[in-house]
Amino acid sequence: MARDEHEKFEIQFHSKSEKRRSTSCLLTNITPEALTIECNGLTNLQSSWVGKDVDCYFQVKKSSTGNTFFMFTTPIAGIRGYTDGTSVLTLKTPNKLEQRQKRASLRISPPSQYIMGLAVWSAPDNISAKGTLDIRQWGRPVLTYLPEKNYQITLDNISAGGIKVRIPRTEVRNCNLDFSIGDKLFLLLDMWDPDTGQRVRYWLLCRVQNPFIDFVTHDAELGMQFLYLAQPDAKNAAELRWNEEPIGSGLDSIGNWVMRRHLELYREKGI
Known part of the structure; x- marks a missing residue:
């Protein structure tokens, strides 16, 4: 539903040097093994990101009950960068979703x-x-x-x-x-x-x-x-x-x- 509604996904990188490093993305493809997301705000792509966990937050709009918020944690499986500044991340499809909203998003x-x-x-x-x-x-x-x-x-x-x-x-x-x-x-x-x-x-x-x-x-x-x-x-x-x-x-x-x-x-x- 979130993909079909073009909802914004926000990924948050785990880092020892910063409390928060996040960027907005768009989910473009889903398979049983992987999620594909496109990001315009990422710079300095690093191959060392592969295998590291990210937190991902998104919402689904429901007219009768309002918005429902979800998050999941999963490792990065692949990274590609394009000359137009778009970055594509492949994430391992998570085993579970949590119905939870990021505090900073309230x-x-x-x-x-x-x-x-x-x-x-x-x-x-x-x-x-x-x-x-x-x-x-x-x-x-x-x-x-x-x-x-x-x-x-x-x-x-x-x-x-x-x-x-x-x-x-x-x-x-x-x-x-x-x-x-x-x-x-x-x-x-x-x-x-x-x-x-x-x-x-x-x-x-x-x-x-x-x-x-x-x-x-x-x-x-x-x-x-x-x-x-x-x-x-x-x-x-x-x-x-x-x-x-x-x-x-x-x-x-x-x-x-x-x-x-x-x-x-x-x-x-x-x-």
């Missing part, structure tokens, strides 16, 4: 009153998420959202592992972003936490995951994965100090915020 379209601000800057390809970074060198953000003031970008949904935003077509032409998979963006996100009655601010380095241009409206939909979190330096508020560890499977604070908002919607509206 997402919500938050009530508008909880989003207090959003700003996006383009980050250089060679950006280092180590040490400090002077905010004053970034210049003006290329896209901003300020409630009741500026709507160059809107937040569609958020999870512990990333966000999806929508950019109107007029802004798509003006922001000078290529919307290419793998591009790095700086993100400033201000959210309201009704549990504490306080604003929560996040400075994040993100990776563009799933760029999509709506063929009807020509608006852009942009999925971004959280890579690194930064905090204002205690001695200089104009500088950010990057956390040394990558975000990995998601930010606990955002994941908890999303879960609480899910519960609120369920209690208030029964959804």
